[in-house]
Amino acid sequence: MVTKYFLGPGPYVNTAMTADELIAHGNTHREQNNPDSALACYVQAMAVDRNCAAAFNNYGNVLREVGEPNGAVAFLQRAIQLDPDNITARFNLAVAWLLAGDYTNGWPQYEYRWQYEHLAGLLPSHAQPRWTGQDLADKIILVQGEQGHGDNIQFVRFIKDLAQRGAQVWLQVDHSLIPLLQNCTGIARLISYQETAHGFDYWVPIMSIPAVLGTTLENLEHTQFYLAADPALAQNWQRTLGLKRRLRVGFCWSGRRDSWINQHKAMPFTEILRLIQRNPSYEWINLQVDCTEEENTVLTASGVASYPGSIRNFADSAALIHNCDVVLSVDTAVAHLSGALGRPTWVMLNWFALDWRWLLNRDSSPWYSTARLFRQPQMADWATVTNRIHEYLAWFKI
Numbered sequence: 001m002v003t004k005y006f007l008g009p010g011p012y013v014n015t016a017m018t019a020d021e022l023i024a025h026g027n028t029h030r031e032q033n034n035p036d037s038a039l040a041c042y043v044q045a046m047a048v049d050r051n052c053a054a055a056f057n058n059y060g061n062v063l064r065e066v067g068e069p070n071g072a073v074a075f076l077q078r079a080i081q082l083d084p085d086n087i088t089a090r091f092n093l094a095v096a097w098l099l100a101g102d103y104t105n106g107w108p109q110y111e112y113r114w115q116y117e118h119l120a121g122l123l124p125s126h127a128q129p130r131w132t133g134q135d136l137a138d139k140i141i142l143v144q145g146e147q148g149h150g151d152n153i154q155f156v157r158f159i160k161d162l163a164q165r166g167a168q169v170w171l172q173v174d175h176s177l178i179p180l181l182q183n184c185t186g187i188a189r190l191i192s193y194q195e196t197a198h199g200f201d202y203w204v205p206i207m208s209i210p211a212v213l214g215t216t217l218e219n220l221e222h223t224q225f226y227l228a229a230d231p232a233l234a235q236n237w238q239r240t241l242g243l244k245r246r247l248r249v250g251f252c253w254s255g256r257r258d259s260w261i262n263q264h265k266a267m268p269f270t271e272i273l274r275l276i277q278r279n280p281s282y283e284w285i286n287l288q289v290d291c292t293e294e295e296n297t298v299l300t301a302s303g304v305a306s307y308p309g310s311i312r313n314f315a316d317s318a319a320l321i322h323n324c325d326v327v328l329s330v331d332t333a334v335a336h337l338s339g340a341l342g343r344p345t346w347v348m349l350n351w352f353a354l355d356w357r358w359l360l361n362r363d364s365s366p367w368y369s370t371a372r373l374f375r376q377p378q379m380a381d382w383a384t385v386t387n388r389i390h391e392y393l394a395w396f397k398i
Contacts, residue, residue, distance in 0.1 A: 017044075017048070018048065018049075019045040019046075019048045019049035019052040019054075019055055020045075020054075022041045022042070022044050022045035022048060022055075023041065023042065023045050023052075023054055023055055023058060025041045026038040026039070026040075026041030026042045026045070026058060026062075027058070029041060030058075030062060030065075033263075033264075033352065033379060033380070035062050035065060035066050035352065035379075038058070038062050039059060039062050039063070039066075042055050042058045042059035042062070043059065046059065051082055052082075053078075053079040053080075053082035053083035053086050053089065054079070054086075056075045056076070056078045056079035056082065056089075057075070057076060057079035057086060057088055057089040057092060059075050060072040060073070060074075060075030060076035060078075060079065060089070060092060060093075060096065061076070061088075061092045063075065064092065064095060064096045064099060065352055065353045065354075066352065067351070067354065067360055069095075069096040069097070069099040069100040069360070070096075070100050072092075072096040073093065073096050073097065073100075076089050076092050076093040076096060077093065080093065087112060087115045087116050087120075088116065088117075090109065090112040090115075090116075091110075091112045091113060091115075091116040093109055094106055094109035094110040094111075094112060094113070095110075095356050097109060098110065098356035098357070099354070099356040099359065099360065100359075100360070101217050101359050101360075103210070103215060103216045103217060104216060106356075107208075107210055107211030107215065108211055110207070110208075110211070111208065111211070113207075114205075119146075119147070122146075123205070124144050124203065124205070126142075126203050128142075128200060128201060128202060128203055129202055129203075130202065130203055130204060131202035131203065131204040131212065132212060133212050134202060135165075135166075136162060136165040136166050136167035136202070137165065137166035137167075138166060138168075139166070139167050139168070139201040139202060140167070140168045140169075140170060140188075140199065140200040140201050140202075141162055141167045141168070141169055141170070141200060141201065141202045141203065141204065142170045142171075142172060142191075142197050142200040142202070142203040142204075143159065143162070143169060143170065143171045143172070143203075143204055143205075143206050143209070144172050144203060144204070144205050144206060145171065145172055145173035145174065145177070145193070145206050146205050146206055146207055147207070148256075148333065149174065149176070149177060149314065149333040149336075150332060150333035150335070150336040150337075151206075151207060152173050152174075152177060152206060153177070153180075153227070153314075153333060153336040153337055153340050154336050154340070154357065154367060155206045155207050155209065155210070156171070156181065156184060156206065156226070156227070156340075157221075157223075157226045157340070158206070158209040158210060158213065158215075159171065159184065159185070159186040159187055160185050160186040160226070161209070161213055162186065162209070163185070163186030163188075164186075168188045168189075169186055169187055169188055169189075170187075170188060170189040170190075170191060170197060170200060171187050171189070171190055171191070171206075172190075172191040172192070172193060172195070172197060173190070173191075173192070173193070174192070174193055175192040175193070175194065176313045176314055177313075177314055178190045178192060178313075179230070179313050179314065179315035180227065180313065180314040180315045180317075180318055180337075181227075182230075182315075183228065183230070184226075184227060185226070217366055220366050220367070222366070222369050223369065224342040224369050224370065225340060225341050225342025225370075226340055227318065227337070227340040227341050228318075228341065229315075229318040229319045229321070229322035229341060230315055230318070230319055233315055233316060233318075233319035234319040234322045234323060236319070237316075237319045237320050237322070237323050238323055240307070240310075241285075241305070241323055244283070245283075246281060246282055246283045247281075247282045247283065247325050247326070247393070247396065248282070248283045248285055248323065248324045248325045248326075249279075249282045249283065249284050249285065249324065249325065249326055249327075249328060249393070250285040250286075250287045250320065250321055250324035250326070250327040250328070250329075250334075250338075251272060251276075251284060251285070251286065251287060251288075251327070251328040251329065252287045252288050252327075252328070252329040252330065252332060252334040252335075253266065253267040253268075253269060253271070253272040253288060253329075253330055254266035254267070254269075254288060254290075254330065254332070255330065255331065255332035255333075256332075257290065261353060264350040264352050264353050264379075265330050265331045265332065265350050265355075266330055267330050267348060267382050267385075267386075268382065269295055269298075271382045271383070271386055272386075273298065273299070273302065274386065275386040275389060275390060276299070276302050276303075276304060277302055278390055279390060279393055280302075280303060282393065283305065284299075284302075284303065284304040284305065285304070285305050285320065285323075285324055286299055286304050286305065286306040286307070287311075287317065287320065287321065287327070287329070287334050289311050289317070291306065291308065293308075296308055307320075314333075314337060317334065317337060318337060318341055321334075321337060321338050321341055321343055322341065322343070324338075324343065325344065325396075326343070326344040326345075326346060326393075326396060327343055327344065327345050327346070328346045328348060328389060329345065329346075329347060329348065330347070330348050330349070330350075331347065331348075331349060331350065331355055331358065335347045335371075336368075339365070339367065339368025339370060339371045340368065342369070342370050343370060344370050344372075344396075345368060345370055345371040345372070346371075346372050346373075346374055346389060346392070347365070347371055347372070347373050347374065348374050348382070348385050348386075348389070349373055349374065349375045349376065349385075350376055350379075351375065351376035351377065351378055351379050351380075351381065352379045352380075354375075358373060363375075372392075374388055374389060374392075
C-alpha cells in the first residue's frame, strides 16, 4: 500500500516519489500559478533528500516570488553550499537581496546574471580593463547598455556620477533609445549596439555601476527627474493633442507580450478598459506602442486618443508623456520613462514574481520621486488595483 500525504492546498503527493519527481511536480504547480502547492512539493523533496540543492533553490526562489525574500535567503545559501556551481541559486540570491533592499549584498551578487540563462555568455569582452573603481579623471569610459529598455532608462541616472569623477562617458545602447538620450547630462557620445567602439580607457555594464559606487537605499540620490523630453517634439504632440480641457491620463497595460513574466506583470485588457469606461470625464491617452488593431478599435470607441504608428522611438514616447498629467503603467519601460521624466507616475504592480526594483511594503519608489505604487494584494487581483486608481483619479489635482 502506498502512503499519501496532503501537502497544503495542493495535490496529494506520493511519498514514493524521488526528490527529482517532486521538484518536477512543484515546477508544474509554479507554472500553473499555484505557488503554495509548489512550495509543498519542494518541502517534500527536501525531506526525501536533505542534500538536494535544487529543492532548496526552488523553495527559496518561490518564497521570494510570494514576497518573502528575507526568508528565501537561507534556503538559497543552503543550495549554494550544497552545489557551489549552481548559478541559478546564486542569481536567485542576488534578486532576493535586491528585493529586500539589501543593496550592499545584492549588487555584487547580481554579477552572476552574466552566467545565468538568457545573459550567459553575453558579457562584453574588451582589451581595455573593466572599470572597478579606478580614477576616471580625463579618461574615457564606455558604459554598455544591457537587458531591457526599462533597465537602461533606470540606470542611465548613474552616468552623471561617472562624469562628475572626471570621465568622458560613452554610452552604447539600442538605437531606439538614442534620440531620447541625446541631451542626457553627462553623456559625451552615444553609440548603437550595431557600432563598434574604439579608443576608450575603461568599460562597464550599466547595471554594474551602482555596485562600484557603493549605492544603497540610504545614499541613492533622490531627484525629481534626470531625463527631459525634446522641446520641439513635446510641442508637436501638444499641437496634435489640442487644447487641454480635462485631466490627461496616459496609460500602458502590458509589457513584452512574449515573455513568461508578462502574464503576471501585464493587466488584462478588459481590466484597463473597465477603468477607462468607469472614468469617461478624463482624456485618456494610449501609450501602448504594440496595441493591436482590435484593441485600438475598442479603445477608440471608448473615447481614447490613440496614435498608431506615430510613436517611432522613446523620444516620441517621452514627448507624449510630457503632455500627460499622470501616467498609469504596469511594470514596463513606460513606467521607467515616465518616472525618469519626473511625471506623476502610478505604477500598477503584480503580487507574484514582483520585480526586485519595486521593493516591498511601500507605495513610493526610491528610484523615482514622482512615482506612486499600486500593488496587487494577492495574485491576479487587478480589480483592487483599478479600484484604488479610480479613487485616486478623483482626488488627483494638477
